Amino acid sequence: MSKHILIVEDEAPIREMVRFAVGNAGFEVSEAADAHQAQMAIADRCPDLILLDWMLPGMSGVDLARRLKRGDTTSDVPIIMLTARGEEEHKVKGLEAGADDYVTKPFSPRELVARIKAVLRRVSPEGEDERIEIGGLALDAAGHRVVADGREVHLGPTEYRLLQFFMGHPERVYSRGQLLDRVWGGNVYIEERTVDVHIRRLRKVLAPFGYDRFVQTVRGSGYRFSAQS
Numbered sequence: 029m030s031k032h033i034l035i036v037e038d039e040a041p042i043r044e045m046v047r048f049a050v051g052n053a054g055f056e057v058s059e060a061a062d063a064h065q066a067q068m069a070i071a072d073r074c075p076d077l078i079l080l081d082w083m084l085p086g087m088s089g090v091d092l093a094r095r096l097k098r099g100d101t102t103s104d105v106p107i108i109m110l111t112a113r114g115e116e117e118h119k120v121k122g123l124e125a126g127a128d129d130y131v132t133k134p135f136s137p138r139e140l141v142a143r144i145k146a147v148l149r150r151v152s153p154e155g156e157d158e159r160i161e162i163g164g165l166a167l168d169a170a171g172h173r174v175v176a177d178g179r180e181v182h183l184g185p186t187e188y189r190l191l192q193f194f195m196g197h198p199e200r201v202y203s204r205g206q207l208l209d210r211v212w213g214g215n216v217y218i219e220e221r222t223v224d225v226h227i228r229r230l231r232k233v234l235a236p237f238g239y240d241r242f243v244q245t246v247r248g249s250g251y252r253f254s255a256q257s
């Protein structure tokens with residue numbers, strides 16, 4: 029599963045260039061021409077990283093960054109601001125608004141891709157293709173395999189994604205809405221109780237190994253993945 033990058037930029041030629049460069053580097057790319065489109069795109073499917081132009085028609089990039097960093101489901105999505113050369117104060121303001129990095133225009137596709145990879149490494153050091161192990165339960169994303177105490181666990185695709193998300197974000201409580209957004213992609217047609225159904229299935233598969241206790245209900249809040257009871 030490749031990482032999904034959202035590019036928010038009103039200038040079509042730059043958007044094109046970025047889409048090409050980032051797509052070539054193996055990322056999935058979607059585009060928005062302004063803050064409004066960006067918010068729609070994010071609500072539809074939360075990206076793994078946002079490339080955000082400073083100068084946008086309507087709401088500015090920095091205002092959108094501030095808003096996303098305050099949002100429940102978007103606060104931990106990394107943002108790289110695209111700023112114009114010589115506007116040093118933009119860099120400071122962007123970082124203050126919560127941006128994780130900035131790239132000065134004009135930039136080379138190679139530089140941009142390197143910065144994206146660096147930021148992604150920083151925010152999720154466990155990585156997409158690596159192995160995550162928590163208390164005897166191991167998920168190997170590259171091999172799409174889950175192993176519990178040395179025995180392979182067979183999961184449905186949704187349970188797999190749910191477990192992958194949980195294991196990448198342990199010890200944190202997520203509401204049903206947040207899980208829908210992060211695991212299902214914020215599809216508005218899915219009801220919150222769907223989450224409960226898949227949680228039940230996930231627990232059922234993990235139960236023979238005793239790892240169903242890792243999938244914890246936090247009353248009134250949602251769910252947490254934790255090896256601690």
Ligand code: CA
Binds near residue numbers: 037038039081083084
């Ligand atoms: Ca612009």
